[in-house]
Amino acid sequence: MRDRIERVLAEEVRPMLAMHGGNVELIEVTDEGVVKVRLTGGCAGCPAAQMTVVGIVEKAIKSKVPEVKRVEAV
Numbered sequence: 001m002r003d004r005i006e007r008v009l010a011e012e013v014r015p016m017l018a019m020h021g022g023n024v025e026l027i028e029v030t031d032e033g034v035v036k037v038r039l040t041g042g043c044a045g046c047p048a049a050q051m052t053v054v055g056i057v058e059k060a061i062k063s064k065v066p067e068v069k070r071v072e073a074v
Contacts, residue, residue: 002029004065009037012060017043017052024057033069035061049073 009024017023022043028036037057039049046052050073058071 008061008064033067035068035071036074
């Protein structure tokens with residue numbers, strides 16, 4: 001599952017975040033289907049960071065890896 005999540009991040013999420021000077025790092029995938037990520041660059045500390053995690057990162061991952069329950073920022 002981790003490889004599939006990394007592929008989604010590389011192909012779909014990172015290009016969008018890069019347009020705003022940001023990036024995302026995959027920290028952990030739990031056995032319960034929780035994905036933990038860290039926003040970096042221009043996205044770290046951005047007021048819209050939580051909306052980015054849910055609206056962009058979580059949506060993209062769950063569309064390709066349906067066994068993921070949620071995505072959390074750490």
